[in-house]
Amino acid sequence: MGAKVPIILFVFVMLCALSLAIPSKRKPYAPCKNMVFYFHDIIYNGMNAANATSAIVAAPKGANLTKLAPQFHFGDMVVFDDPITLDNNLHSKPIGRAQGFYIYDTKNAFTAWFSFTIVLNSPYHEGTITLAGADPTVKRTRDLSVTGGTGDFFMHRGIATFITDTFQGDAYFRLRIEIKFFECW
Amino acid sequence: MGAKVPIILFVFVMLCALSLAIPSKRKPYAPCKNMVFYFHDIIYNGMNAANATSAIVAAPKGANLTKLAPQFHFGDMVVFDDPITLDNNLHSKPIGRAQGFYIYDTKNAFTAWFSFTIVLNSPYHEGTITLAGADPTVKRTRDLSVTGGTGDFFMHRGIATFITDTFQGDAYFRLRIEIKFFECW
Amino acid sequence: MGAKVPIILFVFVMLCALSLAIPSKRKPYAPCKNMVFYFHDIIYNGMNAANATSAIVAAPKGANLTKLAPQFHFGDMVVFDDPITLDNNLHSKPIGRAQGFYIYDTKNAFTAWFSFTIVLNSPYHEGTITLAGADPTVKRTRDLSVTGGTGDFFMHRGIATFITDTFQGDAYFRLRIEIKFFECW
Numbered sequence: 001m002g003a004k005v006p007i008i009l010f011v012f013v014m015l016c017a018l019s020l021a022i023p024s025k026r027k028p029y030a031p032c033k034n035m036v037f038y039f040h041d042i043i044y045n046g047m048n049a050a051n052a053t054s055a056i057v058a059a060p061k062g063a064n065l066t067k068l069a070p071q072f073h074f075g076d077m078v079v080f081d082d083p084i085t086l087d088n089n090l091h092s093k094p095i096g097r098a099q100g101f102y103i104y105d106t107k108n109a110f111t112a113w114f115s116f117t118i119v120l121n122s123p124y125h126e127g128t129i130t131l132a133g134a135d136p137t138v139k140r141t142r143d144l145s146v147t148g149g150t151g152d153f154f155m156h157r158g159i160a161t162f163i164t165d166t167f168q169g170d171a172y173f174r175l176r177i178e179i180k181f182f183e184c185w
Numbered sequence: 186m187g188a189k190v191p192i193i194l195f196v197f198v199m200l201c202a203l204s205l206a207i208p209s210k211r212k213p214y215a216p217c218k219n220m221v222f223y224f225h226d227i228i229y230n231g232m233n234a235a236n237a238t239s240a241i242v243a244a245p246k247g248a249n250l251t252k253l254a255p256q257f258h259f260g261d262m263v264v265f266d267d268p269i270t271l272d273n274n275l276h277s278k279p280i281g282r283a284q285g286f287y288i289y290d291t292k293n294a295f296t297a298w299f300s301f302t303i304v305l306n307s308p309y310h311e312g313t314i315t316l317a318g319a320d321p322t323v324k325r326t327r328d329l330s331v332t333g334g335t336g337d338f339f340m341h342r343g344i345a346t347f348i349t350d351t352f353q354g355d356a357y358f359r360l361r362i363e364i365k366f367f368e369c370w
Numbered sequence: 371m372g373a374k375v376p377i378i379l380f381v382f383v384m385l386c387a388l389s390l391a392i393p394s395k396r397k398p399y400a401p402c403k404n405m406v407f408y409f410h411d412i413i414y415n416g417m418n419a420a421n422a423t424s425a426i427v428a429a430p431k432g433a434n435l436t437k438l439a440p441q442f443h444f445g446d447m448v449v450f451d452d453p454i455t456l457d458n459n460l461h462s463k464p465i466g467r468a469q470g471f472y473i474y475d476t477k478n479a480f481t482a483w484f485s486f487t488i489v490l491n492s493p494y495h496e497g498t499i500t501l502a503g504a505d506p507t508v509k510r511t512r513d514l515s516v517t518g519g520t521g522d523f524f525m526h527r528g529i530a531t532f533i534t535d536t537f538q539g540d541a542y543f544r545l546r547i548e549i550k551f552f553e554c555w
Contacts, residue, residue: 029370046431057445057473058243058262058428061231061250065431075242075264077286077428079445081476099475099504100483101447103242105284106266113285115300115485117504130502130515132315132332134284134302145315145333147502148515150529155552159335182340182370185399185552214555243428243447246416246435260427260449262471288427290469291451298470300485317500317517319469319487330500330518344520367525367555 031158032184037118038085038165039098039175043068043078054080057101068170072111073104084118088165088174096120102135110137114144120152127151129179131160140164146179157183216343217369222303223270223350224283224360228253228263239265242286253355257296258289269303273350273359281305287320295322299329305337312336314364316345325349331364342368401528402554407488408455408535409468409545413438413448424450427471438540442481443474454488458535458544466490472505480507484514490522497521499549501530516549527553 044052046066056065060075069076079101083094100116115132128151133144142162149156158181167173229237231251241250245260254261264286268279285301296319303314313336318329327347334341343366352358414422416436426435430445439446449471453464470486485502498521503514512532519526528551537543 044430055430055445057430057447060229060240060242060264074266075240077242077262077264077447079430079447079473079475081444081481097476099481101473101475103264103286105264105286106282111266111284113302115502117483117502119504119506128504128513128515130517132300132302132317132502133335134304134313136304143313143335145313145335147315147332147517148527150503150513150515154529155527157333157340159339245414245425245427245449259451260425262427262447262449288449288471290449290471291467296451296469298487317485317487317502318520319489319498321489328498328520330498330520332500332517342518342525344524 029182031180031182033156033158033179033181035179035181036086037095037177037179038088039082039177040085040090040172041080041082041174042172043170045171053082054078069104071107072109074107075104077101077103080116084120088176090172090174095122095124111135112137125152127153129153129156133160135162137164146181153181155183155185156181214367216365216367218341218343218364218366220364220366221271222280222362222364223273224267224362225270225275225357226265226267226359227357228355230356238267239263254289256292257294259292260289262286262288265301269305273361275357275359280307280309296320297322310337312338314338314341318345320347322349331366338366340368340370341366399552401550401552403526403528403549403551405549405551406456407465407547407549408458409452409547410455410460410542411450411452411544412542413540415541423452424448439474441477442479444477445474447471447473450486454490458546460542460544465492465494481505482507495522497523499523499526503530505532507534516551523551525553525555526551 042051042053044055056076057079058077059069063069082098084096084098085092085094097119098116102112102114105113112135114135118129130148131144131146135142144160146158146160161178163176165174165176227236227238229240241261242264243262244254248254267283269281269283270277270279282304283301287297287299290298298319300317305312315333316329316331320327329345331343331345346363348361350359350361412421412423414425426446427449428447429439433439452468454466454468455462455464467489468486472482472484475483482505484505488499500518501514501516505512514530516528516530531548533546535544535546
């Protein structure tokens, strides 16, 4: 009788040791935090200095800085300080800014590459979220990487899904950005 | 006799508890995934629009956008959409694209700084790998950081080693990129 | 008597299993490594080629490459190869270089966005540290993300705090950079 209990225990201990030996699957694949933002971009065209939130600062040979380049804007680099809102209304009170840049990097499709930081400063959130990744706009959803965070997002990592919410030619576009954090600390 | 078994179990449990108390060394230092890619870059020189895969979009005072700057190209920013192949043949079918930019950032040596995403789209892999880091080309091997991934490379991190496989003046260079992931999820 | 020991063991095993089920808080919030660096930036103004450590390579419409743009330098992109020292003396022997770029990204405040790699090459440290994040210079301290590392900083992540140590108009600025690593491997 006294011998049977230790056998059950032995199994427990083995399972316990086994679960230690399987390394990575312990991390939860369900997000530890979710957020949804809207990102508004109004590019400077030479005449809208008051409203513009971004500007072309570099362009390939033959292109200029107030009109997006031909060939799918290939080579244009755009620096932005874009408002971030909680709903899809450009005129809602921003809860933060998205600061950084994107480049159009393909000659035969609208594909951009983003690298920027969302700086949140509201009663709800105080901190930064840094992202980078490719944005092939032909796909309905595009996943980028969240590579770091500070403040309320200290050491966070995760995935940011971009969805084009609307666009008006080259004048304005709005992204819905769904952030899923999988490492929250 | 019945007492001896529990003592052995006790040791097991203690070892088990101990391994929980040692925090970080559990992460494996052997890579959890390895990949080797070849990266091909043909810079736009004003006459090779059809073949070029990259273009100078920013340059320091006095330099232009169809010829790399003097002083080790210091200040040139190059946007690229470069094919990624599995072998070192430029004409092999690409398994993906490397999209992003590099800048030459030193006045007295050939040193670049890369920030880009490898977008894989093949029967073998679907997903993205985002990298950033310094590339001091005088060294035979250079380590950059893999800061994030999506799809098949969900939340991955690791090290990317760059090796110059060949170059033809300023017209073409090919990198061998060995990626070792140490965090795989 | 022989039954009591297994009960204690059972509690141990349960605690052990429980601690496996609590996922993330095990990571230590105290830094596993601390470093302090000074970052020196002398921007090229058209006349200081010998001393300059950085250069404007992109600027918005109407601005040029030897003078920072009006409107809080919005849109200027600066590529740098800046010396890193252990104390606040520009003339101390550098222990490494900071290589990458910053962009001024706000029209109504001095805010920059940095993305770069600290390349250390000294008897004390050999390796790289890659950072990215917003730098709203009006705040006394600004937190950026350390997104990766190589060599002595293999796979490290953490927070870098920027403090403006001094500045002389547009000619020179010095940052005190305090790096706290929270993931050290």
